[in-house]
Every structure is written in structure tokens, then in C-alpha cells.
Amino acid sequence: MSLRPRKRSLTLRGHRTSVSLEDDFWEAFRAIASQDNRAINDLAAEIDASRGVDCGLASAIRLFVLRRLQERLDDLTQAI
Numbered sequence: 001m002s003l004r005p006r007k008r009s010l011t012l013r014g015h016r017t018s019v020s021l022e023d024d025f026w027e028a029f030r031a032i033a034s035q036d037n038r039a040i041n042d043l044a045a046e047i048d049a050s051r052g053v054d055c056g057l058a059s060a061i062r063l064f065v066l067r068r069l070q071e072r073l074d075d076l077t078q079a080i
């Protein structure tokens with residue numbers, strides 16, 4: 001596990017780009033894409049298209065992962 005961000009390559013709408021993400025965020029992002037039966041590049045392109053101009057792609061992916069995990073935690077809390 002690396003605590004420092006590492007560059008990851010993605011293809012968004014036919015264009016290569018890279019994001020710097022910590023291993024934990026990258027693995028969670030990949031797991032979410034897999035659970036949703038989505039290609040990681042397609043999910044990243046959707047996040048990229050919906051992010052604001054003041055938010056970089058890496059930050060937008062981190063926030064996406066955080067929100068998804070918060071939703072699951074809320075679902076578990078409501079089930080108890």
C-alpha cells in the first residue's frame with residue numbers, strides 16, 4: 001500500500017490522461033466500477049464531465065469514492 005499518490009493512466013472520450021491517486025482510492029474506484037459493471041474509463045469520463053471547473057479529476061474521483069462509501073454506510077445504518 002502506498003500512501004503517496006501514484007499516476008494512473010485513463011482514456012477519457014478517446015484522449016489519454018493521467019490522475020494521481022493513492023492506492024486505496026484507486027482500488028476502491030476500480031471495485032465500484034466493477035460492481036456497477038462499468039469500464040473504469042467510462043466511469044472516469046462520467047465523473048470528469050460532471051465535475052466543476054474548480055475541481056481536478058483526481059479530487060473528483062476521491063469525492064465520488066467517498067460519497068459512494070457514505071451512501072453504503074447510510075444504507076447499513078438504516079437497516080439496523
